[in-house]
Amino acid sequence: MKPTTRPNNPNFSSGPCAKRPGWTLEALSDACLGRSHRSKLGKGKLQEVIDLSREVLGIPADHRIGIVPASDTGAVEMALWSLLGARGVDVLVWESFSKEWATDVTKQLKLPDARVLEAPYGALPDLGTVDWSRDVVFTWNGTTSGVRIPNGDWIPADRQGLAICDATSAVFAMDLPWDKLDVVTWSWQKVLGGEAAHGMLVLGPRAVERLESFDAGRPLPKIFRLTKGGKLIEGIFKGETINTPSMLCVEDQIDALNWAKSVGGLPELIRRSEANLKRIADWQQGAPWVGFLAEDPAVRSCTSICLKIVDPAIAGLDAAGQADAAKKLAGLLEKEGVAYDIAGYRDAPPGLRVWGGATVEEADVAALLPWLDWAFATVKADLVKA
Structure with a gap:
């Protein structure tokens, strides 16, 4: 028989995801609207997102956190285009988005020394075959396959390559080993139910060192540029976004992060x-x-x-x-x-x-x-x- 009890909230989409319980438009009433995102108030709001993200996730103090364009896709591709090429790269594939990163590496960047380690939907590649003398690109959670990496034991602390992790449907729901991840990306519209179009990029010290010591020699569009004159553009990680963000979305993310704090x-x-x-x-x-x-x-x-x-x-x-x-x-x-x-x-x-x-x-x-x-x-x- 047809059930009689219905979910109070029928939104079970995998992105954009359900808003936090109790959310209303009133949550955005303090948004910095009609003002420059580079004003003191605007930059303060952007910095608040960075600071709250660090606090809730426990991101180490020596990791930079930036708000970047084009959602998680933009954050991942910014990392791939800026960092890869100094050494060989392994790309782990077991669902559609990780397959896109493999396409970027092999068909767009056309890196000569690239391995694609692939598993079918529903399974993980053999993590024991990963070569950590190389850079490694992987998703933590397969958004379209329902498969996640269970822990960080497979990532060595003394790795030579960089660990570049797309964590968009994992962060805020799974325990990530930040000390073993050199690059982490996500978008606002996943676990905290934020609004789309903005990406987050976290760079550990080893990733910063790579950026400041390696020049791939490839042209980069403005939204991918993380360095100037061989030095990291620190402003990106202090609320000085590369392009104009939606301050409504920024306010919504502040609300979501404060809700996360309030529940524990x-x-x-x-x-x-x-x-x-x-x-x-x-x-x-x-x-x-x-x-x-x-x-x-x-x-x-x-x-x-x-x-x-x-x-x-x-x-x-x-x-x-x-x-x-x-x-x-x-x-x-x-x-x-x-x-x-x-x-x-x-x-x-x-x-x-x-x-x-x-x-x-x-x-x-x-x-x-x-x-x-x-x-x-x-x-x-x-x-x-x-």
Whole structure:
């Protein structure tokens, strides 16, 4: 039967993600509007985002934090174009965005000494094969595959190359080993439910040393330039953004970071995300029609929770049939107003993707699960009739 209890918030999108609980437009009432972002007030707001990010995440004092253009994509590509080429590079690929970074390295930058270590959706590459005499580019959490790196044990403290980490769907939900990461990027619209278009770039001391000692000789557009005259442009990491940011988005990020502090900081953000994953994992044990895309529990993401339909009636269809069934299931839930934007990513195997980041209430996840069972039963019944 159709469930009667609905999630209070049906927003389970993997980006932009649900706003923090209790958010309203009033949260933006103190935004620095109609003023220059380079004014004392504007720069102060930007610096507040930097300072709060450092405080909530526990980023070391010797790591620079900057606000950069073009979301996480801009932050990652700024790092790749500015830093790579001093030594060989390994790129780890197991979902669509990491595949884009591999394309940047091999087909755009055309670096001569590049290895791509790839695994299918649902799995990680063999981390033991990574060569840390080389630079290493990787995502911490596969946003489109639901697979995460479980810890930082595989990264040596005495590495020679740089660890360049796209952490956009991991940061604020997973414990990152900052001392082992030389470059970290993310965007505001993920775990804290901020607004899009702004990226964050964290540079450790080894990355700064590389920037100031290595010149790849390639032309860089303005939005990628991190140095001038062989020295780091320090202003980028003090609120002097390369281009004009949205001060509405800045205010929203300040609100999100203050909310994170108010609920208990990073430990509570991690707990909330893990509780959402556990709620779905416990339900899946009694739902034989569905499985996790990541079969190994140790690497399952607690943010981008990716599910596959394993019931033979649908799993036995060809790829197009499976994709159509998953699309109908997600569409039925959206029509009922209980879950928006939970279809699997277009390049991923057919299935569902439920965001479990810290702004999603566990009670809403619990309310969603009976609806998943109902929607599957409805789609399967229609398939059988056809």
